[in-house]
Amino acid sequence: MSEELQTERLLLRPIGPLDAGPITELVQDPRVYRMLARVAPNQSKAQTLAWISGQDAAAKADMEHVRAMVLEGKLVGVIGADRKSERAPFTIGYWLAPMAWGKGLTTEAAKTLLSWLERRGETAFLSGHFVDNPASGRVLHKLGFMRAGRSRLFSLGRGETVEHFDMARLARNA
Structure with a gap:
């Protein structure tokens, strides 16, 4: 999947x-990896590259759509949607570099990604x-997600199971 999406910034x-x-x-x-479930604190470039190499096939199978968040030509974060099966809803995930926090960038990116997914049905x-x-x-x-439960989720970044709020949202056109 090679489609680029543009937000205001x-x-x-x-x-x-x-x-x-x-x-x-x-x-x-650590301010990034501690808040993620699937990123280890000492992730190597080879591990990152291995993850990236699987993205084309996952996108073609409509199982995962990952985007670099690029601000003024610089990668500042990653946002994506993945699902476990064809009929399952997409799970939205993201992270942003601390230097870009507090500017509304994640909200802006997620609104655009969600709209794109909604247009696809x-x-x-x-x-x-x-x-x-x-x-x-x-x-x-802000994106319209509501708390749907609470669970315990293993965080590679922390090396332990952590309390997690599970959230859900219906599409605006649903």
Whole structure:
């Protein structure tokens, strides 16, 4: 899937091999990896590249759509939607470099990604955040997500199971 999406300030483009270095560097920050379930604190460039290499096939199968969040030519984060089966709703996930926090960029990117998915006929979405990450919760609330439950989720970044708020949202056109 090679479609680029444009927001007011961001280019959301498919990730590629040249993004492995910047992504690896940014996820080394404990303020980032501690809030993620699937990123280890010492993720190598080779591990990042292996993840990136699977993205084309996942997008073609309509199982995962990942975009680099690019601000003024610089990768500042990643946003994506993935699902476990063809009929399952997409789960929205994201992270943003701390230097770009507090500017509404994640909300802007997620609105655009959700709109794109809705135009393709998706009707429901899942997401969530660790209990100790209220900033992510505020982003999800702004996007119309509602709390659907509470669970315990293993975080590679922390190396432990963490309390997690599960959230859900219907498409605007549903």
